[in-house]
Amino acid sequence: MLLGGWIMRYKKHKYFVADRINLIQRSKIRELFERASKMKNVISLGIGEPDFDTPKNIKEAAKRALDEGWTHYTPNAGIAELRNAISEYYVSHYGMRIQPQNVLVTAGAYEATYLAFESLLEEGDEVIIPDPAFVCYVEDAKVSGAKYIRLPLKEENEFQPDTDELLELITKRTRMIVLNYPNNPTGATLDEEVAKAVADIAQDYNIYILSDEPYEHFLYDGAKHVPMIKYAPDNTILANSFSKTFAMTGWRLGFTIAPEDVVKDMIKLHAYIIGNVASFVQIAGVAALREEASWKAVEEMRKEYEKRRKLVLEHLKEMPHIKAFEPKGAFYVFANITGTGMKSEEFAEWLLDKAGVVVIPGTAFGPAGEGYIRISYATSQENLLEAMARMKKALEEL
Template sequence: MINPANRTKTIELSLIRKMFEVTNPNAINLGIGEPDFDVPKNIKQAMKNSIDENDTHYTPNKGYIELREEIVKKFKNDNGINTNPDNIIVTAGASEGLFLCAQAFIEKGDEVLLPDPGFLSYEACVKIADGTIVPVDCTMENEFKIKAEDVEEKITDKTKAIVLNSPSNPTGAVMEKEDVKAIADLSMDKNFLIISDEIYEKIIYDKKHYSPAKYSDNVITLNGFSKTYAMTGLRIGYLTANENYIEEMLKIHQYNIACASTTSQRGAYEALIGPQDEVNKMVDEFQRRRDLIVTRLNDMGYETVNAEGAFYVFPKIEDENFVLKAAKEGVITVPGIAFGSNGKNHVRMSYANSYENIEKAMDILEERVVNG
C-alpha cells in the first residue's frame, strides 16, 4: 500500500457520520444537519425544465451570469454587501467555498482562529492546508457566542484568518452586531481574513443577522441553498469577496470542479427569483420545534440555551455514555466533543426532524435514558 500524504493523517472521518453506524434504520435521527422538508415545487420544476431543454453542459467557471446577477442583488438587499457578478463564484455547496478559502490562503505556519465549539469541517480544512488552529472559546455563559474581546486576545503576527459562523453549527448561537463589527474592524487593523460562513442566515428566530463584509474588505462571505431551500444533495453554494481574493480562489475552483452543476444552478436561480413562502413556513416550523426540544430538555434537567438560529441545540449533558445509551434506545445524537474541547459535556441535537418524532425522541430519552 502506498502511504497517504502526511496532511491527511492529521484529520479524522466525521464523527457525525460515524454515529449513523451505531443504530438501526428505525431510529429517530437528531444527528443530521439537514432540513427534513422537500425542495419547493417551483425549484424542482426549474431543474426539470433545465434537463428537458438539454441544459446540461459546462457553464462559465464562476457560474451562470444571470444567477450571479441575482446573487449580487441578494447580497445588497439582505446583507448590505456591495459586490458585482465578477466577484461571485458559484460553488459545489458552501463546503467547496470553505475548501477554496483554505487552499488559496492558508499555508504552513499560518494561524487560523476557529470558534470552539465549531463545525468540524473548519478544523479539517485548515489541517489539510497545513495551517495551525487557534481555538476561540465560545462558552455557555456567553450563550456560545463568539466575542470580539476573546478574538482580540488570540491575534498574533501569525494570524492569517478567522472563521465566523452565525447562526452557528453546532450551537444555534447568533452573533451580536457589536461583535461582528468589532471583529470586522480588527480584520482591517490587524490585516487578517474573515471567512464568514452564513449558510444558516435565513434560519433565524429572535435576532437579526449581520454580515462582517458590510464593515470590512477583508472578508470572504460563504452561503448556499442547502439549508434555506432544503437543497442539500444538489450541492450548490456561492461566495463573494474582492477581486484579488476571487482570482486566487478561482484557480482552485477551475482545476477542482470547473463549474457547479448546471441543473442545480438553474434551481438556485429560481430559488432567488421565486416566492419565499415555503422558506418562511419552514422557519416557522423550525422555531416551533426549537421551543419543544428546549423545553423538554430543560424539564429533564439538561441546561439548554434557547438557540436563536439554525436547527441545533447544544444541551449540557455530563453523562459520558449518554450518546451511546440514546443510540441503543433509538435516538441518534452527536457528542459535543466532536466540535471542539468546549463541546465536552455537551451533546448536539438537531431538530430538523418532524415535531412528532422530536416528541417521541424526548419521551424515549426521558423514560429510558434519564430515568431508565
Template sequence: MLAERTKKIKPSPTLAVDSRAKELKAKGMDVVNFGVGEPDFDTPEHIKEAAIKAIKDGFTKYTPVGGIDELKEAIIEKLERDNGLKYEKANILVSSGAKHSLYNIAQALFGPGDEVIIPAPYWVSYPDQVLLNDAQPVIVETREEYDFMLHPEVLKEKITSRTKAIILNSPSNPTGFIYTKKALEQIAEIALKHNLYIISDEIYEKLIYDGEKHISIASLSEEVKNKTIVVNGLSKSHAMTGWRIGYAAGPQEIIKTMTTIQSQSTSNPTSIAQKAAVAALRGPQDCVEQMRLEFEKRRDYLVKELNSIPGVSCKMPKGAFYAFPNVEKILGKNGINSSMDLSIYLLEKALVAVVPGSAFGAEGYVRISYATSMENISKGINRIRKAVEELR
C-alpha cells in the same frame, strides 16, 4: 504511502453518527435521528420545475467554472437586497455547496505557518480544512453565558504574527446562536487592526427566530467588506442539500484565485442545479418562511422539553435548527464520562441519535437537530428522558 496531511484529519462525526443510525434503521430498528443537519422538507416545487425545464432544454453541458452569469446576477441581487452588500460578478464564485466554497477559501489563503482562529463550539469541518492546507487551527473557547460569542479580549490574546484569518459562523452550527451587531463590530475592529481576513459562514441566515435579525459582518463598512469572504448557499434555506450549490463573495483577487483552484478540482457546479438555484433566489420566498415558522415551533417545544429533564439545561437558540443542551450534570454516572459516551448510550439504549459536543470542540454538550417532524421530536425526547432517568 499516504500523504502526511491525511493523518491530521478525521471523518465528519456528524456523518458518522448518521451512518450508524441508518445501519440500525436498516436492521429494522425504530431510530429517531437527531444527528444530521438536513431540512426534512422537500425542495419547493418551483425550484424542481426549473431543474426539469433545464434538462428538457438541454442545459446539461459544462458551464463557466465559477457559475453561469444568470446565477451570479441572482446572488448579487440577493446580497444587496438582504444584506446591503454590493458586488460585481468578479466578486462571486459558485461552488458545489458552501463546504466546497469554504475549502476553496482555505486553499487560496492558508499555507504552512499560518494560524486560523476558530471559535468553539465550531462546525466540524473548519479545523480539518485548515489542517488539510498545512495551516494550524487555533481553537478559542467561548462561554455559554455569553451565548457562545467570541469575546474580544480572548480574541486579542490568541492573535500572533502568524494569524491569517478568523472563521465566524452566525447563526451557528452547533449552538444555534447569532452574533449581535456590537459583537461583530468589536471583532471587525480587531481584525482590521491586525490585517486579518474574516471568513463569514452565513449558511443559516434565513433561519432566525424571535424577531432577531441577521447581520453580515461584511456590511459594517467598506473596509471590513474588503477583508471579508462571505459564504452562503441554498442547502438549508431552500431544502436543497443534495443539489450542492454554495457561493462565496469577496475581494476580486481572492475570488479569482479560488476560481482557478476550482477549475483544477471540480470545475463547474452542476448545470441543472445552477438553473434551480436561480429559481430559488428569484422566485417566491414564502416557502422559506413556512419552513422557518415550522422550525421555530419545533425549537420551542424541544427546548422546553429538554429543560424538563433532570440534569439537562438548554438555552434557547436564536437561529439554525439545532439545540445544544448542557449535559455536564449527567456525566460521571454509570460509566458515562463524556459526551461521546452519552451519545453512544442514547443510540444503543434509546435508539436516539445525537452528536457529541466533543465533535464541535465543546465537551459537556450534545447537539440535537430539530430538522425532523414534531412526531419524531416528541418520540425522541421521551426516549432521552427515560434513558437519562435510568442513569440515576
C-alpha cells in the same frame, strides 16, 4: 524519505497515500451512527440537513433547464445570470451592493470554505477556529498546512467570541479567523456589536474573516442576521449555500463572496477541481433566488422549525440533569449534560442504548464541546415528541 520510511508507510496503508490525506480525521461519530443503523426503532436527532423536499418551483426550473439544453460547461465562476441574482439578493435582503465579479458559484459552502483555506493560507500561517465549531474548518486547516488555534466559545457569552480572548490569540502569523452564525452546533446568533468588534480587529490586524453563513434564514424570537461582509467588506470571505435555505443539500450549490482579487485567485483552483457547478443546477439557483414561490417555502420551513424548536426547548425544561442553551438560529439545540455526571460521548452512547435516540456529542465539534450534546430538530414533530418522551424517561431513571 528513506527506503525504510516508504516501506513503513506502505505497510501501514497497503497502498501509497499522501501524508496530508492521513491528516484528515473522519467524523468521530461514525461509530455511533453505524451502531444506530444496526438497531431497530431508533430516532435520529443527529441530522444536519433539512428534512423538507426542495420547493417545487426550483425542481421545475432544473427540469426545464435540462430540456432546454443546459448540459454543457459554464464559465468557471458560474453563469452571469446566477452571479447577478446573488448580487441582487444582497441588495433586496440586506440593502448591500455586491458586484457580480465578487461572487463565485461553488459546490456548496464546503467548497467555498476549502477554497478560502487553500487560496489564502500558507504553510505555518495561523487561523483562529472557534471551539466548538462545525467540523470541516479544522480539517481544511490541516490540509492547507496552516496551524489552527482554537478560540473557546462559552455559554455565558452566548457562544459568541470574547474579543479580548480573540486579541490574545493573534500573532504575527495570524491570517484568518473563522466565524459561523447562525451557528452549527450551538444555534447561537451573532450580536451586532460583537460582529463590529471582530470586524475592527480584522481590519486593524489585516486578517481575513471567513464567515460561513448557510443558516442565515433560520432565525427565531426576532433575531436578525447581518452578513459579516457588511462590517468588513475588504477582509471578509463569505461562504453561503442553497443547501439549508432552500432544502437543496443534494444539489451542491453554494457561493462565496470576496474581494475581486481573492475571487480571481479562488477561481484558479476551483477551475481545476470542479470546473463549474452543474449548469442546470445553476439555472435552478436563479429560480430559487428570483421566484416568490421559493421564498414562500423558506418562510414555511422557518415557521415549522420555530414550532419544533419550541417543542424541544419546552420538553427539555421538564427533564432532570439537562439544560438547554436557548438558540436563536439554525435548527440545533446545544444542551448541557454535565448534570448526568457523564462525558458527552458516554452520554450519546448511553442514550442510544437506553432510549434508542441519536444525539451528537459536543466533543465532535471540538474539545470545548465537552459537557454538551447537539440535538437537531430537522425532523418531524412526531419524531421529536417520541424522542423527547424517551429521553425524559431515560433521564428520570438515571
